[in-house]
Amino acid sequence: MHLLVINDVSTVHGGATKVAMRCLEAATAAGMGCSILVGDDGAGMRERFPHAHVEALGERPLRDGPAIGDLITRNFNRRAFSALDRLLAQRCDDTVVHVHGWSQILSPSIFHALARHEAHVVVTTHDFFLTCPNGGYVNYRKGDICRARPLSLACLATDCDKRSYLHKLWRFARTITQAGAGDAFWERVGVILVHESMEPYLKEGPFRNFLTLRTPAEPLSRNGRVEAWRNDTILFLGRMTWEKGVRTLAESLNITGSPATLIGRGPLLAEIRQALPHCRVAGWLEDSEVASIAEKTRYLVMPSRMPEPYGLVAAEALMCGIPVIISSNALIAGEIERHNAGLVFESGNSRSLAEKMELMRSSELLRRLSDGAYAYARTMAPSWEEWSRRMIDIYTGKMPFTLH
Structure with a gap:
């Protein structure tokens, strides 16, 4: 059996690429041959998997700045089509294709x-x-969360895009292109959910085969459990974008006067630095620096405005006993609250977040939430070893999808 992994980029800038690499590691350990199709130069994959065949287009993602030609190529990238068609023609019968990122x-x-x-x-x-x-x-x-059914007339009429309505129309057309692969194709695709609460959002489409496999997390701290109640640092870790809620967080930090450390890159980085002169807005940091900051963290804030599919950074914090304040729009918000692992605030409401931040000044509450976080994190997702075994079972058909 052969595994072909498809992903936009070959270097880790988010969870999708990290998980794609874990899939390749699991397949390699199981004795499977591996090929990789990426949109960028492929350098990260070639370095990590020297024995795998890497097909790289050498193009740049949309997030690096769109070009005029992207209007066509990012709707239907003919070079990507030809490269994949050629790879599959060479070996198809024994191949499992695992798609991760393609939108960039x-x-x-x-x-x-x-x-x-x-x-x-x-x-x-x-x-x-x-x-x-x-x-x-x-x-x-x-x-707010959009309730329009995707590709419906209501969806077409909704000006929901972060850039402009014209850009929304382009995205709408691209999704139609995607659907154009045909219901017969989509009905045979296996959809792996990183959180079971994603399924209601996806059942509107032609998909019939679902399976939930939560992504494991690794503790932010490298030195075991963090005694969060003894610390002072408020931490944000994520992209500096509207949908990640950094503007809501900035407003709350100014309301409370609380200092915080914000780590991450994105289009709002300069704006957030200007809005929070009393905070450390660090931009991107090495993993070792993040781990050092985690050991001094009191709690993490995940203020997403979107229905965050999983929130891996929250799981990484919980694993070392760092409680979280999490947006009500996050799909794991309910379980965080039920297991006393953190507090939930009303998404987009800076005063609601500020109120939760004031509550977190209590060391007694912090210790209770830290205990809850540390205990719950051990059960919220499989270990990487178990995850790898389950992924191989998916590839070999031993772990069946649920048919809807």
Whole structure:
């Protein structure tokens, strides 16, 4: 059996690429041959997997700044289509194709190539681009979750895009291109959910085969449990974008006067630095620096405005006993609250977040939440070893999808 992993990029800038690499590691350890299709130069994958065949397009993601040509190539990337079609023609019968990211470079063209072949296809839902044109089920104009059915007339009429309505129309057209691979194709695709609460959002589409496999987390701290109640640092770790809620967090930090450390890159980095002169807005940091800061962290804030599919950074904090304040829009908010692992605030409401931050001044509450976080983190997702075994079972058909 052979594994072909498809992902926009070859270097880790988010969870999708990290999980794609873990899939390759699991397959290699299980004795499977591996190939990789990426949209960038492939350097990260070649370095990590020198024995795998890497097909790289050498293009750049949309997040690095769109070009005029992207209007066409990011709707249907013909080079990606041809590369994948060629790879599958060479070996298809014994191949499992695992798709991770495609919205930045590879485009929906990969699904049209896959539809031409009989290879077993699975897709991991790191976001909602399988169904939602803007990938997040969020209305960027209103600052709330979008309830319109994807690709309906209501969806077409909704100005929900973060840039403009024209850009929304382009995204809408791209999702139609994606759907154009055909219901017969989509009905045979296995959809791996990183959280079971994603399924209601995806059942609107033609998908029939679902399976939940939560992504394991690694503790932010490298030195075991953090005694969070003895610390002072408030931590944010994520992209500096509207949908990640950094503006809400900035307003709350100014309301409370609380200092905090914010780590991450993104288009709002300069704005947040200017808005929070009393905080450390560090930008990107090495993992070792993040681990050092985690050991001094009192709690982590995950203020997402979108229905965050899983929230890996929250799990990473919980694993070392750091409680979280989490947005009500996050899909794990309910379980965080039920297991006394943190507090939930009303998404987008800076005063609601500020109130929770004031509560977190209590060391007694912090210790109770830290205990809850540390205990719950051990059960919220499988270990990497168990996850790897389950992934191989998915590839070999021993772990069946649920048919809807």
